[in-house]
Amino acid sequence: MILHILTKAPDSIVATQMQQAIGGQDAVLLIEEAVTAALDPSWQAWQQCQSRIFLLSEDLISRGFASIATDNELPTLEMDGFVALTEQYEKTVTWY
Amino acid sequence: MILHILTKAPDSIVATQMQQAIGGQDAVLLIEEAVTAALDPSWQAWQQCQSRIFLLSEDLISRGFASIATDNELPTLEMDGFVALTEQYEKTVTWY
Amino acid sequence: MMQYGLLVMGAPYSSPAPHSALRFAHAVLARGHQIAGVFFYHDGVHNASSLMAPPQDELNLREAWIELHQQHAIQLDVCIAAALRRGLMSESEAQRHGKQAFNVAPPFELTGLGQLLELQQRADRLITFA
Amino acid sequence: MMQYGLLVMGAPYSSPAPHSALRFAHAVLARGHQIAGVFFYHDGVHNASSLMAPPQDELNLREAWIELHQQHAIQLDVCIAAALRRGLMSESEAQRHGKQAFNVAPPFELTGLGQLLELQQRADRLITFA
Amino acid sequence: MATPDALLVIIRHAPHSSNWLREGLDAALVAAAFGQPVNLLFMGQGTMALLKEQGSGAPGQKATLPTIDMLEMYDIDKLWVTEEALQGMHLSADALVEGITLIADQEIPGLLQQHTQILNF
Amino acid sequence: MATPDALLVIIRHAPHSSNWLREGLDAALVAAAFGQPVNLLFMGQGTMALLKEQGSGAPGQKATLPTIDMLEMYDIDKLWVTEEALQGMHLSADALVEGITLIADQEIPGLLQQHTQILNF
Numbered sequence: 001m002i003l004h005i006l007t008k009a010p011d012s013i014v015a016t017q018m019q020q021a022i023g024g025q026d027a028v029l030l031i032e033e034a035v036t037a038a039l040d041p042s043w044q045a046w047q048q049c050q051s052r053i054f055l056l057s058e059d060l061i062s063r064g065f066a067s068i069a070t071d072n073e074l075p076t077l078e079m080d081g082f083v084a085l086t087e088q089y090e091k092t093v094t095w096y
Numbered sequence: 097m098i099l100h101i102l103t104k105a106p107d108s109i110v111a112t113q114m115q116q117a118i119g120g121q122d123a124v125l126l127i128e129e130a131v132t133a134a135l136d137p138s139w140q141a142w143q144q145c146q147s148r149i150f151l152l153s154e155d156l157i158s159r160g161f162a163s164i165a166t167d168n169e170l171p172t173l174e175m176d177g178f179v180a181l182t183e184q185y186e187k188t189v190t191w192y
Numbered sequence: 193m194m195q196y197g198l199l200v201m202g203a204p205y206s207s208p209a210p211h212s213a214l215r216f217a218h219a220v221l222a223r224g225h226q227i228a229g230v231f232f233y234h235d236g237v238h239n240a241s242s243l244m245a246p247p248q249d250e251l252n253l254r255e256a257w258i259e260l261h262q263q264h265a266i267q268l269d270v271c272i273a274a275a276l277r278r279g280l281m282s283e284s285e286a287q288r289h290g291k292q293a294f295n296v297a298p299p300f301e302l303t304g305l306g307q308l309l310e311l312q313q314r315a316d317r318l319i320t321f322a
Numbered sequence: 323m324m325q326y327g328l329l330v331m332g333a334p335y336s337s338p339a340p341h342s343a344l345r346f347a348h349a350v351l352a353r354g355h356q357i358a359g360v361f362f363y364h365d366g367v368h369n370a371s372s373l374m375a376p377p378q379d380e381l382n383l384r385e386a387w388i389e390l391h392q393q394h395a396i397q398l399d400v401c402i403a404a405a406l407r408r409g410l411m412s413e414s415e416a417q418r419h420g421k422q423a424f425n426v427a428p429p430f431e432l433t434g435l436g437q438l439l440e441l442q443q444r445a446d447r448l449i450t451f452a
Numbered sequence: 453m454a455t456p457d458a459l460l461v462i463i464r465h466a467p468h469s470s471n472w473l474r475e476g477l478d479a480a481l482v483a484a485a486f487g488q489p490v491n492l493l494f495m496g497q498g499t500m501a502l503l504k505e506q507g508s509g510a511p512g513q514k515a516t517l518p519t520i521d522m523l524e525m526y527d528i529d530k531l532w533v534t535e536e537a538l539q540g541m542h543l544s545a546d547a548l549v550e551g552i553t554l555i556a557d558q559e560i561p562g563l564l565q566q567h568t569q570i571l572n573f
Numbered sequence: 574m575a576t577p578d579a580l581l582v583i584i585r586h587a588p589h590s591s592n593w594l595r596e597g598l599d600a601a602l603v604a605a606a607f608g609q610p611v612n613l614l615f616m617g618q619g620t621m622a623l624l625k626e627q628g629s630g631a632p633g634q635k636a637t638l639p640t641i642d643m644l645e646m647y648d649i650d651k652l653w654v655t656e657e658a659l660q661g662m663h664l665s666a667d668a669l670v671e672g673i674t675l676i677a678d679q680e681i682p683g684l685l686q687q688h689t690q691i692l693n694f
C-alpha cells in the first residue's frame with residue numbers, strides 16, 4: 001500500500017504518470033500545485049481513488065480554493081493528517 | 097510577425113499555450129525538449145505552421161532523433177539558421 | 193514512534209518543496225515521531241547556502257533548517273556532487289578547489305549519496321519533497 | 323549588423339537554457355552582430371556563481387560566460403533581487419549583509435531589473451532562454 | 453489597441469509554486485515605474501494570481517494579492533484573461549479581483565502582434 | 574518478482590533537459606554499489622534515456638549512454654519500459670539499447686507494490 005503525493009496540476013503529464021501507478025489499495029495526497037484539482041470534481045482520479053484521496057488544507061487556503069473545495073465536498077487534511085497518512089502507508093512516492 | 101521558441105515537449109501545457117498564441121504569419125523554432133516533436137509528425141502545430149516551423153539540429157542530434165527527423169522529412173536548422181530567423185522576425189517569445 | 197527521513201530536492205524561492213518539507217517536519221515532531229535526517233539533493237542543495245539573503249518579510253529557509261537542527265539535533269546532509277556543480281561548497285572543499293570563499297557550514301554537512309540510501313534503510317519512512 | 327540582448331533564466335546543470343544561450347551568443351557573433359548585454363534573472367543568476375565546481379569533463383558555464391565577456395566585452399548583468407534570495411552576492415553586498423564571503427565578482431555585475439528593460443529598449447532583438 | 457511602445461508581460465505561473473509569478477510581476481512594475489506602458493496577459497495557471505480569496509501561503513511565503521492590487525497605482529490597468537482559460541480551470545469570473553478584461557482565446561495572437569515588446573513568465 | 578529489499582528507481586526525465594536523469598541514475602548506481610538490488614522503471618520522457626542513437630549534447634554536456642551501459646556492470650539488469658509509453662512517444666522498441674524489458678502500463682502498480690523502497694526522479 002502506497003501513499004502517492006502529487007505536487008503538480010491535475011492536467012499535467014506528471015499527474016497522468018501518477019494515475020498510471022496507483023494501485024487498488026493506494027491513497028493520494030494532493031499538495032502544492034496539485035490542489036487545483038479542487039476546481040475540477042470531474043477529474044478522473046477523484047473516482048479512481050474514492051475515499052482515499054485528499055487535499056492539503058493549507059495549500060488550498062493559500063491559493064484561495066478553500067471554499068471551492070468545501071462547495072465541491074472534497075476531503076481535506078491538515079498537515080497533521082498528512083503525517084497520519086504516512087503512518088498508515090508504509091511507502092510514499094512523490095510525483096513532481 | 098513573431099518567432100516563437102518552444103523549449104518543452106509538444107504534449108506539455110506550455111506547448112498548448114504557445115499554439116494559442118501563434119499568429120498567421122508567425123514562425124516556430126523547436127529547441128531543447130521540444131525537439132521530441134520530431135517523433136510525432138501528426139502533432140497539430142506541424143500543420144498549423146506549415147513551412148514556418150523548424151527543429152534545432154544540434155538538440156535533435158544530442159537526443160538521438162536526427163535520423164527520425166530525416167525519415168519524417170521535417171525541416172531542421174543549425175544554430176546559424178536560428179540566428180537568421182531572429183533577424184527576419186522582429187519579436188521573439190520563448191515558451192518554457 | 194517512528195523514524196522519518198526527508199529528501200528535499202527543490203530550491204528555496206524557486207520551488208515550494210522546502211517550505212512543504214519544513215512544515216511537514218514540524219508536524220512529524222508534533223506527533224511524537226523522530227526525524228532521522230534530512231538529505232538535500234538536486235536543487236535542494238541551495239537550502240544550505242549561507243549567502244542566502246531573502247527580503248526581511250520572507251522566511252529565511254536556511255535559518256529555519258538550522259533552528260530545526262538546534263531544537264531536535266536533526267542531521268542536515270547535503271549531496272556533495274550535486275552541491276559542487278551548483279556552486280555550494282564547504283571550507284574544506286573550497287580549499288581543495290582553490291576557492292577564496294565557501295557557503296556551506298555546519299550544521300549542514302557535505303556528504304555522499306550513500307548517506308541518502310543509508311537514511312532510507314534506517315528510517316521507517318522516507319518522504320520526498322521536490 | 324544588429325544589437326542582440328539575451329535574457330537567461332535557467333540555472334546551469336538544472337536547465338539546458340544557459341547552454342542554449344551560450345551557443346546562440348556565439349552564433350550571433352559569428353554572423354557579424356553584436357551582443358548589447360546578457361541579463362541573468364530568476365534561476366539564471368546561478369550562472370554567476372564563482373563557487374561553481376562541476377566535474378572536469380563538464381563545461382564550467384561561468385567560465386564560458388567570462389570568456390565571452392573577455393573576447394567581446396559583453397556586459398554580464400545579474401538581477402540583484404533574484405540573486406540575493408538565491409544566495410548570490412558581490413563583495414559589497416556581502417559587507418552590507420554582514421556575510422564573511424561572496425560569490426559574485428566582475429565581470430558579473432549585480433544590478434536592478436531596470437537594466438533588463440533598458441537592454442530590451444536598446445537592443446534590436448531580445449531573446450529569452452529559460 | 454496597445455500604444456506603440458507598450459510592453460506585454462505574459463504571466464503563466466501560479467502563486468506559491470515558484471518565483472516565476474513574483475519575478476514576472478516585478479518586471480511589469482519596474483517597466484511601469486520607468487514610464488513604459490505595460491499590459492498583462494494571464495494564461496493557464498497564471499490566472500490563479502487573480503483569485504480574490506487567496507491567502508499568504510505557508511509561513512514566510514508572501515501573498516501575491518497585494519502586488520496585484522498595486523498594479524493600478526502603476527497605471528497597469530489592462531489585465532487580460534481568456535474566457536476559455538477560466539473555463540479550463542473551472543473558475544467563474546466573479547472569483548477574480550476587480551478590473552479584469554475578459555477576452556477570447558482567439559484574440560491572443562492579435563495582442564502579441566500589437567505589442568512592441570513581450571516578456572513571457 | 575523483486576527481491577524483498579529491492580530499490581525501484583523511477584526515471585521520468587529526458588537527457589539534456591535537466592539534471593534529474595543523471596542524478597536519478599547516480600542514486601541507482603550508488604545503491605547498487607552498496608549491494609542493494611536495484612531495478613529501474615522508465616516512464617514518459619525518461620524513456621529517451623534508452624535511445625541508442627543519442628549523442629553527447631551541447632559542448633560540455635555529458636552523454637547519458639555511457640551511464641546506461643554501465644548499469645549492467647552494477648548488476649542492474651531490470652530496465653522496465655511500458656509498451657504504451659513507447660507508443661505514446663512514437664518510438665519502436667528497436668530504437669532502444671539492448672536488454673530492456675517491455676511491460677504493460679497496467680503492470681506498473683504491481684511493480685511499485687513489490688519493491689520495499691522507491692525513489693522517483
